[in-house]
Amino acid sequence: xxxxxxxxxxxxxxxxxxxxxxxxxxxxxxxxxxxxxxxxxxxxxxxxxxxxxxxxxxxxxxxxxxxxxxxxxxxxxxxxxxxxxxxxxxxxxxxxxxxxxxxxxxxxxxxxxxxxxxxxxxxxxxxxxxxxxxxxxxxxxxxxxxxxxxxxxxx
Amino acid sequence: xxxxxxxxxxxxxxxxxxxxxxxxxxxxxxxxxxxxxxxxxxxxxxxxxxxxxxxxxxxxxxxxxxx
Numbered sequence: 001x002x003x004x005x006x007x008x009x010x011x012x013x014x015x016x017x018x019x020x021x022x023x024x025x026x027x028x029x030x031x032x033x034x035x036x037x038x039x040x041x042x043x044x045x046x047x048x049x050x051x052x053x054x055x056x057x058x059x060x061x062x063x064x065x066x067x068x069x070x071x072x073x074x075x076x077x078x079x080x081x082x083x084x085x086x087x088x089x090x091x092x093x094x095x096x097x098x099x100x101x102x103x104x105x106x107x108x109x110x111x112x113x114x115x116x117x118x119x120x121x122x123x124x125x126x127x128x129x130x131x132x133x134x135x136x137x138x139x140x141x142x143x144x145x146x147x148x149x150x151x152x153x154x155x
Numbered sequence: 156x157x158x159x160x161x162x163x164x165x166x167x168x169x170x171x172x173x174x175x176x177x178x179x180x181x182x183x184x185x186x187x188x189x190x191x192x193x194x195x196x197x198x199x200x201x202x203x204x205x206x207x208x209x210x211x212x213x214x215x216x217x218x219x220x221x222x
Contacts, residue, residue, distance in 0.1 A: 082180035082184050084193050143183060149190065
């Protein structure tokens with residue numbers, strides 16, 4: 001068997017925790033500094049203060065939390081990581097890429113300026129989130145069909 | 156591709172879970188193979204055939220739409 005380069009099963013809980021923790025942190029920050037987000041864009045990127053300005057550090061911090069969280073959830077092993085699961089995983093990954101580039105192309109054509117920046121922000125986590133949802137959905141369907149076959153054979 | 160794993164299991168009187176454990180996959184995968192929703196890799200097909208002490212061709216057969 002080839003190695004599958006996935007994280008251990010339990011790292012998904014750490015990932016979910018990171019994503020969940022990020023939400024109140026972000027809400028509190030937004031409540032404390034309503035202008036924080038705008039401030040980020042008003043600091044010139046060539047100023048030496050930009051990299052270490054609190055809004056930028058906060059942005060990087062929270063983005064990292066969400067990204068690492070989603071990453072751990074998406075790429076942690078299933079309890080039994082067999083070849084069918086691997087195939088479903090790759091299938092879901094392909095759909096995530098299709099959807100992501102579809103939205104990216106569509107929005108690049110029909111938006112400009114500041115909106116493109118928001119689309120790029122969206123693209124940071126959209127493929128991972130879509131992958132997780134799609135993968136969990138097919139796993140759910142797989143389990144359901146296995147269960148219904150069980151009840152068929154018992155009846 | 157069709158297979159007669161369900162019949163072979165009945166003959167040998169083992170459950171999907173038993174077979175899954177012996178060949179190192181999840182029970183859902185055995186279920187998918189039995190209901191022709193998933194085509195196993197050659198390695199897995201050989202392992203399944205070995206559990207039933209048969210050749211792969213006795214367990215798995217090509218169908219018309221595979222040709």
